[in-house]
Structure formats: structure tokens, C-alpha cells
Amino acid sequence: MSKSLARVRTALDRAGLAVEILEMEDSTRTAEEAARAAGCAVDQIAKSIIFRGEETGHVVLFLTAGGNRVDPAKATGVAGQPLGKADAALIREETGFAIGGVAPVGHLKPVAAFFDPRLLDFSVVWAAAGTPRHIFAIPPARLLDLTGAGLADFTG
Numbered sequence: 001m002s003k004s005l006a007r008v009r010t011a012l013d014r015a016g017l018a019v020e021i022l023e024m025e026d027s028t029r030t031a032e033e034a035a036r037a038a039g040c041a042v043d044q045i046a047k048s049i050i051f052r053g054e055e056t057g058h059v060v061l062f063l064t065a066g067g068n069r070v071d072p073a074k075a076t077g078v079a080g081q082p083l084g085k086a087d088a089a090l091i092r093e094e095t096g097f098a099i100g101g102v103a104p105v106g107h108l109k110p111v112a113a114f115f116d117p118r119l120l121d122f123s124v125v126w127a128a129a130g131t132p133r134h135i136f137a138i139p140p141a142r143l144l145d146l147t148g149a150g151l152a153d154f155t156g
Contacts, residue, residue, distance in 0.1 A: 004097050004130030007106035012136070015105075015146050021129045021136045029100035029132045031066030038126045038135060042066040046119055046127040046143060048102040050091050051075065051083035053112070059086050059094045062154055063104050063127075063147065064116035071156030078114050078152040100132040104147050113149035120144070 001009070005021065012019045028034035031045040038044070045066030053060050060079050062070050076083050088099050096108035104113070104127050119125050119140040127143065129136045144151065 002131055004101065004103070004106070005134055007096060007108075008103045008130040008134075008136070011105040011146070017138065017142065017146070019136050019138055021134050024133050024135060027100075027132050028128065028135050034126060034128070034135055035066060038137070040124075040126060041122075043068070043118060044122050044125050046104060046125045046140070048104055048128060050086045050095070050102060051079070052086040052090060053079060054082040054084050056081065058109075059090060059111055061095075061102075061104070061111050061113040061147075061149070062116070063113060063119065063143070063149055064155055065118040068116060068118060068155040070154055074156060075114075075154040078150070078154045079112065097128075097130055098132075101128050101130055101134070103128045103130045104143060104149075106130060113147050114152045114154055115144050115147065115149035116155055117151055117153065118155070
């Protein structure tokens with residue numbers, strides 16, 4: 001088991017969640033790929049979008065429904081600071097994950113996070129489990145609690 005996958009497993013176990021992590025045959029790097037692999041609607045994918053906080057220099061995570069796009073102006077307002085592009089090195093340094101497999105839990109460092117209310121429209125959502133081929137299903141309210149994310153409108 002990869003270190004990234006193990007961190008996600010540990011975070012889920014510590015939260016007392018009996019969640020099965022599935023390894024898919026095909027890539028789950030994009031919301032569309034993950035939805036095909038999981039057999040669900042694209043909006044049931046809890047997509048991890050990461051920006052760099054220009055004032056703090058740290059990553060800011062936006063968990064959004066797979067079909068939604070993060071509106072940069074709204075996201076900046078929600079984050080309370082200008083946001084810029086987070087490069088792969090910063091993402092890996094702070095979350096411990098590579099782009100295409102960033103999980104909402106199991107980060108190396110505390111991460112400021114915000115949660116798209118659209119995800120709460122479903123009984124179950126799917127999220128990356130730390131690799132481009134591993135995903136897990138979870139009730140969105142549990143994911144919101146587990147991540148400590150703020151519920152916010154940042155899509156457009």
C-alpha cells in the first residue's frame with residue numbers, strides 16, 4: 001500500500017468510518033473518469049481543487065461537485081486572501097498527494113478547506129483516496145465533518 005493511500009486509510013479509520021477504498025482498473029484523475037469508474041453522476045465526485053494562498057503561501061482546498069467549476073473571484077472572497085496557482089511541488093509538500101489523487105483527508109499539514117453545498121444533495125459522494133486509481137464513497141455530511149471544511153458558495 002502506498003504511503004498516500006495509507007494516510008487516507010488511517011484518517012478514515014481514526015474517524016471511525018468503515019469506508020471501503022476501491023482500486024479502479026482505469027484512471028480516476030478527473031471527475032469524469034472517476035464517475036465512470038464509480039458508476040455515478042459526475043456531480044457525485046468530490047473534486048479536490050487546490051489553490052495557493054498568496055498571503056499565507058499555503059494551499060487552500062476547495063471540495064466541489066465534479067461538474068462544478070470554482071469561480072476564482074468567489075473563491076478569493078471565501079478564502080479571505082488572493083489565490084494563485086498551486087504548483088505540483090507545493091501541493092505534494094503540504095498535502096502529501098500528487099495532482100490527480102489529492103484526497104480530502106490524510107494531508108501532511110493542516111489545510112484550509114471549503115466545501116461545495118451541491119455535494120450535500122447526494123446520499124453518497126466519491127472522493128480520491130490518495131492515488132490516481134483509488135476512490136472511496138462516503139456520505140457528504142460525514143465528509144464535511146471529517147474535513148473540517150467551511151460550507152461556502154465558491155462555484156460559478
